Amino acid sequence: MTVREILLINNVRCFLMFRSSYFARFYYPVFTLLYLDYGLTLSQFAMLNVVWAATIVIAEVPSGAFADTLGRKKLVVLSSLVMFIEIAMIAFVPTGNATLVFYVFLVNRVLSGLAMALASGADEALAYDTLKEQGKEDAWPHVLQLQLRISATVGIIVTLLGAAMYDVNFMAALYGFLGWDQPQSTQDIMRTPVYATLFVALVAIYSAFSMKEEPKTSPKTHHSTNSTLASLKLTLNTGKWVLSTPIVLFILLYYSLFEHTSRMFLTMNSQYYLAIHIPIIYFGLIGAGISVLQILLAGQSRKLAERCEPRVFLVGMGLLTIATYYLISLGWPILGLLPALALIFLTMTMNIFISYHLNRNTESHNRATVLSFKGLMFNIGYGTIGMLYAYYYKLLSKNYSEQEIEQHTAFLDSLSAFTYYFAALFILVSVFFIIRNNKEAIFR
Template identity: 75%
Template sequence: MTVKEILQVRNVRCFLIFRSSYFARFYYPVFTLLYLDYGLTLSQFAMLNVVWAATIVISEVPSGAFADTLGRKKLVVLSSLVMFVEIAMIALVPTENPNVVFMVFLINRVLSGLAMSLASGADEALAYDTLKDQGKEEVWPQVLQMQLRIASSVGIVVTLLGAAMYDVNFMAPIFEALGMNRPESTQDIMRIPVFATLMVALIAIYAAFSMEEEKKEKTAEGGKLATTMASLKLTMNTGKWVLSTPYVLFILLYYSLFEHTSRMFLTMNSQYYRAIEIPIIYIGFIGAGISVFQILLAGRSRRLAEQMEPKRFILAMGVATIATYYCISLGWPIYGVIPALALIFITMTMNIFISYHLNKKTESHNRATVLSFKGLMFNLGYGFIGMLYAYYYKLLSQNYTEQQIEQHIDFIASLSSFVYYFAFMFIAISAWFYIKNKRTTVFS
């Protein structure tokens, strides 16, 4: 199918709009710095991320099951509305009382996790099943490639503007031209990227409402209780199916390892860039460069995911990831951006590989539930590595002076933990895979 033909499929078009607008967060380039400027501490920042992951873990699979029984569109719409509310909370929260700020951000993280789990799997299942109903499911990798390119294109604009919005020197002339007082620090302009994100959230709401889904027949008896029981039963049955299907189980295990490890690092990328001596304003240019990088290499990622034999693919990506984390841990000034780019490419390629193989092995009736298990396993891993890293960093930082901490020497030293963690987990999963594969072929 041509791009034009793919875009004529309503749910696919809405899926692409929803994904690209849902994750267009202008504050992402300065995520960690934003939290600190609101008055939160690094320990609170770590705690809030664990709360976010825990919320998704609790709500991920049930939400996917409800998507398969109640209706996927309803959950996508609800997700977009909850997302709007959670962003509005931090856009409007007063900062005079630190306790109030923390409580608002705590609620924000819970709502953010809930919004993510509500949409997770449901939007993708809607788009994929529409193609499948039309006998066009083989073009799904093309849709994923398009989604990457569109999201990356949007990301160029969002990242450049987001970083610029957070740079005092850039914003000062704009404030003066508008007749406003010149900002003195980032705390004077920290809400601007948040309000910009709030506006884009309206596009995600529009795309969610524009999706279509065939109405499901209502349960004759039992009403909502029967529907709830059906959702829980579907969750349990899907869980048993995942555990008893080695192909799907190992796909999810490898996905979780690659994704939660890279997400943990990328969550702190603004701190990493600062540690390797890159000014805030240039973070936007780096983010834009990454988006261009993704656009140019999205096709290559798709071909690797489709054509390369699964065992060879996973082994190659695993070795490349270990080498990448090692290079990151060296903390090269300026040039440390290069291994960060390599990590982006690896993560992008793995995501296409996982979605391609997982959807191929999953039946339509429980697709959203299986995709929710995918999110569940990622967030279990993300919460686990978050707690491990926070504890490790706390112990490590005690060995450095205040001057060394200000120079981020302790932070660079902590990055070696990613090498050890990923290598250990990758070898452990691969050893289990080897034993399992000797008994019964996992990847044919």
């Protein structure tokens, strides 16, 4: 299926537009630094991300069930609107009161988690089912490959501009050229990438409203009470089905393990870059380079996911990921960027593998709910590792002087925990897999 043929399908085109704009966050290259410049502490940053994950855990599966009963488009539209509101909150919050800032960010994290939960599964289910209705579901890996390339292309622009917007020297030169008062510190310009993200959020809203879905005609959808009961029933039934379907259960377990561990590290990548002596102005170039690699390697990721025998794929990915975390923990100056890039490629490949096999083994009527279970399991893991890491870093940092902490020595030493954490869980899940596979072949 050609790119032109893919883009001619309305829901697939809108899905691609929604995903690429929804995650086009100009502040991502400096995510941790942004929170700290607003006046939050590192421990508050970690706990706010736990709140974000906990919100998704609570809302993820019910939202998927509502998508399957009330309609996927409604939830995607609502998600885009909530996203706009949560970004607007931090774009305009005054920074004079530290307590107010914290509570505004707390509400922001709740709304952000809710927005993620509402969209999770619904947009993907809309696009996949549109392909299935046309007998073109085998083209889904190609859609995912195209989505990666579009998102990566957008990411090049977003990361370059986002990092530049946060560099005082660059912005001072730009302001001087425009005849404006030049900024003196990051506090003077820290809202700029947030404003840019708010503008791009309008594109996500447009793409959400442009999606098409046949109205639900089941009598259950005529009354909100019946719809709620139907959604809850579907959630419970889908949960039982996931637990009793080994291939789906293990796809979700491996997905959660790979994704939540890598996401925790990548959330702190700006801190990691500083620790390995990379200046802020280069963060955008790194992000752009990552996007270029994703564009170039998306095809290889798809081929691996489609053609590699699943058990060989999972073992290989697990061993490579353990080795990657170990290399990251060494904290090589500048060269430490290489294993961080490898982790991104491994995560991208794993995501294509998971989506390909999960959609193949899920029926249309509960697809959004199953995909919401995928998000649920990830966020349970993400919330857990967030709390564990925050607690571990707090204990570890007591053994370091303030100067060593400022020089990121404690942070770099804490990264070895990722190797042990991932290796232990990978072995645990794999042993469970072997036991179940001996009773019944999981990947046939």
